Amino acid sequence: MAGRYAPIDSPDETTLFPYHDLTPPTVAAVARARRRIRQHLPETPLVRSESLSEALGAEVLLKREDTLPTGAFKVRGGVNLVASLDEEFRDAGLLAASTGNHGLSIAWAGREFDVPVTIGVPEDANAGKVDALEQLGAEVIPYGEDYDEAREHIEELAVEREARYVHSGNEPKLIAGVGTAGLEILDERPDVDRVFCPVGGGSAAAGYCLTLGAMTNASVVGVQAEGAPAMYRAWHEETLEGLDSVDTIAEGVATRVPFAVPTDILQEGLADFRLVSDDAIADAVARLFETDRIVMEGACATAVAAALQAGDELRGETVVLPVSGRNIDREKFARLLAEREY
DSSP, X not given: OXXXXXXXXXXXXXXXXXXXXXXXXXXHHHHHHHHHHTTTSOOOOEEEOHHHHHHHTSEEEEEOGGGSTTSBTTHHHHHHHHHTOOGGGTTTXXXXXXXXXXXXXXXXXXXXXXXXXEEEEOTXXXXXXXXXXXXXXXXXXXXXXXXXXXXXXXXXXXXXXTOEEOOSSSOHHHHHHHTHXXXXXXXXXXXXXXXXXXXXXXXXXXXXXXXXXXXXXXXXXXXXXXXXXXXXXXXXXXXXXXXXXXXXXXXXXXXXXXXXXXXXXXXXXXXXXXXXOHXXXXXXXXXXXXXXXXXXXXXXXXXXXXXXXXXXXXXXXXXXXXXXXXXXXXHHHHHHHHHOOO
């Protein structure tokens, strides 16, 4: 079995193994994922934001992924992958690296399907997310200064343990799973004009490209933090070369290395890709709490910030903003609210 757990050539700067499939999922795969996921997860609400709709002269709809059990959209992908996991991987368990929400998705699904899970996190990871991982029964291994250092350590550990490594982006079943949010929106509002989607590894935006982008006339716009533009650069320059460092308050999008599978999907499916500053992200976090009483992470706030920057460009449109996660550190959240006035 050693060959099954030996790294293979990778198109990007991350480690892949023979069990990884780099074939992008189809709409049919997303539909199958939806049938699988609905047995374990509720659909999430699509609600109008009165404040943003008034400010932008548009109909702004919030896809409330924060209402899912882990507080973030990624659990859709975790359930789809673990529910269909090959039997050979179950006993040794699953390994993943995460700043929090990817790990939570695998840990939640692991508990649901009785599969042991180990998650590598940066040493300064969001304490609330780490606590939640441990409550779900995951082994948590703090390592390194950022997500990518934790990822490299977990990739090495996957070889040592001969266990299944769940990549953050190069996993078609993860992408198909998170893509089910797009099908839910399509059922309610097939008239959407534009979706602004946060991009870290790109799985969520890829899911919207495969559904709303491919099945309707909606434009899917990716958004990333100015201080962590790995996927933005990959999309604009058609490169999978990583960055030396990233610096942003939004840890959920703080990856230095673009991933091959979501990048391929975004190259074909995104209508545009934009960057927002940390100041704009912080303003969006504070604004949505004050006006809509929604707690959201910095990564999630990138989409709100981009929509606000677009301004009159959106007038008269129907716009969807995914509230992709609520798992913000309490001290950071309090500081952002104290520093902003609304």
